Amino acid sequence: MSTARTAPSPTPVDRLRDYDYTNFYFGAGSEPFGILEPFGEWWRDAEFGSGYYLYSLPMESAPSVRVAIDDPKRGESLEGLINFASYNYLGISYRPEVIEAVCDGVRKYGAGASGSPILSGSMDLHKAFEHEIADFKGKEAALIFPSGYSANVGVIAGLMRPGDLIVADKLAHASIVDGMILSKATSRFFRHNDPDDLDRKLEGFPGKKLVVVEGVYSMDGDLADLPEILEVCRRHGARLMIDEAHSTFVYGSNGRGVAEHFGLDEEVDIHLGTFSKSLGALGGFVAGRRELIWYLRGFARARVFSCALPPGVVAGLRKALAIAANEPELRETLWDNARYMHSLLAERQVDVGDSTSQVISIMIRDDAGIFQIAEELLHAGVYMNPIRYPAVGKHKSRFRMSVSAAHTRADLEEGAEIITTILRKHGKCP
Amino acid sequence: MPLTRYTYTHAVSAFFEFPTENARAILPAHLQPLEVQHESSILAVTAFDFIGSMVGAYQEIVLSVIVPPLVSPGLGIAKSAFYPFLVGTSTEASREHAIERWHLPHYMRDIEVDFTPGEGRMRVEVREGERPILEMEVAEHRASPVDHLYQSFMIGGDERFKVDIHMRGPHSEHEEELGSLTLHEHPMTSQLDRPRVSRFPFREQWMRDGVQVFEELETI
Numbered sequence: 087m088s089t090a091r092t093a094p095s096p097t098p099v100d101r102l103r104d105y106d107y108t109n110f111y112f113g114a115g116s117e118p119f120g121i122l123e124p125f126g127e128w129w130r131d132a133e134f135g136s137g138y139y140l141y142s143l144p145m146e147s148a149p150s151v152r153v154a155i156d157d158p159k160r161g162e163s164l165e166g167l168i169n170f171a172s173y174n175y176l177g178i179s180y181r182p183e184v185i186e187a188v189c190d191g192v193r194k195y196g197a198g199a200s201g202s203p204i205l206s207g208s209m210d211l212h213k214a215f216e217h218e219i220a221d222f223k224g225k226e227a228a229l230i231f232p233s234g235y236s237a238n239v240g241v242i243a244g245l246m247r248p249g250d251l252i253v254a255d256k257l258a259h260a261s262i263v264d265g266m267i268l269s270k271a272t273s274r275f276f277r278h279n280d281p282d283d284l285d286r287k288l289e290g291f292p293g294k295k296l297v298v299v300e301g302v303y304s305m306d307g308d309l310a311d312l313p314e315i316l317e318v319c320r321r322h323g324a325r326l327m328i329d330e331a332h333s334t335f336v337y338g339s340n341g342r343g344v345a346e347h348f349g350l351d352e353e354v355d356i357h358l359g360t361f362s363k364s365l366g367a368l369g370g371f372v373a374g375r376r377e378l379i380w381y382l383r384g385f386a387r388a389r390v391f392s393c394a395l396p397p398g399v400v401a402g403l404r405k406a407l408a409i410a411a412n413e414p415e416l417r418e419t420l421w422d423n424a425r426y427m428h429s430l431l432a433e434r435q436v437d438v439g440d441s442t443s444q445v446i447s448i449m450i451r452d453d454a455g456i457f458q459i460a461e462e463l464l465h466a467g468v469y470m471n472p473i474r475y476p477a478v479g480k481h482k483s484r485f486r487m488s489v490s491a492a493h494t495r496a497d498l499e500e501g502a503e504i505i506t507t508i509l510r511k512h513g514k515c516p
Numbered sequence: 517m518p519l520t521r522y523t524y525t526h527a528v529s530a531f532f533e534f535p536t537e538n539a540r541a542i543l544p545a546h547l548q549p550l551e552v553q554h555e556s557s558i559l560a561v562t563a564f565d566f567i568g569s570m571v572g573a574y575q576e577i578v579l580s581v582i583v584p585p586l587v588s589p590g591l592g593i594a595k596s597a598f599y600p601f602l603v604g605t606s607t608e609a610s611r612e613h614a615i616e617r618w619h620l621p622h623y624m625r626d627i628e629v630d631f632t633p634g635e636g637r638m639r640v641e642v643r644e645g646e647r648p649i650l651e652m653e654v655a656e657h658r659a660s661p662v663d664h665l666y667q668s669f670m671i672g673g674d675e676r677f678k679v680d681i682h683m684r685g686p687h688s689e690h691e692e693e694l695g696s697l698t699l700h701e702h703p704m705t706s707q708l709d710r711p712r713v714s715r716f717p718f719r720e721q722w723m724r725d726g727v728q729v730f731e732e733l734e735t736i
Binding site for chain 2: 277
């Protein structure tokens with residue numbers, strides 16, 4: 087026990103300025119709830135004082151181009167905000183035919199699957215959708231999961247074992263990291279998009295090796311350097327898995343993803359994706375050779391021990407997939423829009439970091455100031471999520487802007503003007 | 517015991533990922549490494565150019581493993597906590613002082629710590645005579661005045677100690693990965709799995725013209 091006096095507790099102002107979630111990860115002593123009091127003391131001030139309330143703001147409309155948001159701090163409903171926060175890259179989630187398909191699915195099958203996919207939860211439409219996804223991806227087979235998170239966790243932990251090695255890009259999504267932890271394989275991380283560092287991390291390891299990258303990195307909006315990474319993998323006899331959560335249905339001539347974009351679709355061993363981004367609903371998938379899918383059907387515990395996706399969702403996803411496959415002009419519009427927004431921001435000298443995709447990082451680099459800017463943007467008519475430490479590095483705070491095929495040029499111009507005005511006010515662009 | 521103050525011109529520090537297996541081998545049983553990623557812990561390398569202390573001016577290099585701070589009701593919330601597993605200094609008097617007062621483990625020969633400022637960068641070279649120990653480079657970011665609380669954990673035989681340390685002064689911190697680290701084969705680096713210590717820091721800190729204040733040593 088402590089025998090001396092302790093340092094004075096920081097003032098509320100210090101707490102707001104200097105502390106974040108990471109300060110409360112570990113508590114002292116043997117009482118599991120011991121951390122709750124200091125955390126609660128911080129949170130009471132930080133929720134509205136710092137701006138943490140800006141996360142999970144209740145949306146009162148569909149995640150379309152214009153949204154209504156409830157502002158709990160001021161007790162106001164904000165309507166007609168330009169939505170740059172949702173992943174609805176192709177604007178599919180609220181298409182009338184998708185909504186109708188969901189309703190048809192619910193009418194026929196009810197609200198839920200009522201079982202694990204390996205027991206009673208697989209309906210004819212789940213099986214049909216798996217075949218459709220495999221066809222779309224140009225792979226022998228596919229397996230669908232309740233979420234993108236469970237797809238990564240299930241595939242990585244389902245395939246890799248203690249004594250194996252998994253090396254992931256250091257900016258890999260939490261679901262990839264959690265899959266690595268659950269597999270109990272040796273885990274290493276290489277510098278973001280750095281093939282030389284990947285080479286070092288693989289060097290000399292004698293056993294089975296899996297490398298995991300993302301197609302588009304969700305916080306930075308940049309692409310995996312797939313050709314060079316693949317070359318390193320081949321040299322070391324490592325298998326390569328790509329999580330195309332933000333790039334499936336968007337990149338490549340057929341919309342298969344970044345692997346297709348680089349002409350390496352056949353070279354990558356395991357293809358992950360989600361249905362919550364471009365298809366606008368919920369779920370994840372893995373696609374690849376038939377034997378891989380057979381194997382994972384039994385060993386991907388995150389799928390085996392979860393209820394299957396609700397049939398209404400799957401019915402809507404089948405319609406959404408058909409739209410994504412049959413309307414390539416949506417991808418063209420998305421890229422026109424993304425290029426246009428990049429050009430608008432470049433003209434205004436807004437710092438977008440390394441982003442080159444439809445995910446645009448508007449760099450603020452001010453952990454303390456970003457919440458204030460987010461509030462002002464919200465009340466000026468733009469909805470974007472502030473991202474700050476620990477989700478990104480210290481002083482790498484940013485807004486993550488998602489451009490959609492559904493945005494009009496007028497939406498993009500108005501949004502860019504509002505953003506620039508607020509950033510200028512805060513000295514974040516000239 | 518009064519608070520103990522050390523003033524410095526430069527305190528530069530950087531965090532490097534290294535294997536948790538290595539961190540666990542260094543730490544005493546009652547401390548756990550703080551992981552930045554699964555199986556990836558944090559080596560902190562800190563260099564001080566002290567100009568005022570009870571034992572005069574001296575230079576110091578501190579090798580630490582970052583550990584979780586103690587957070588509980590009534591305790592100040594530390595910015596971070598560390599276990600210094602080896603300290604090197606340029607004078608015998610500074611070693612004797614820190615061992616006696618703080619139970620800090622030291623390399624028992626004089627070392628030299630050279631600070632070479634560049635344009636927004638600081639290069640630190642540590643050597644023992646002609647024998648290199650390490651080179652570290654840290655880049656600067658926007659600086660603002662701070663009073664940060666840190667916790668340092670030490671051991672002495674079967675006893676466990678903690679001391680709260682305040683770092684006051686203009687502070688710059690970033691995660692732009694602009695710095696570097698080269699570790700040479702030397703007794704000071706022998707506890708580290710050198711090839712697996714990252715050569716690039718994920719966090720870099722720089723304080724200028726500040727003061728380091730130690731509170732009383734606590735037995736925990």
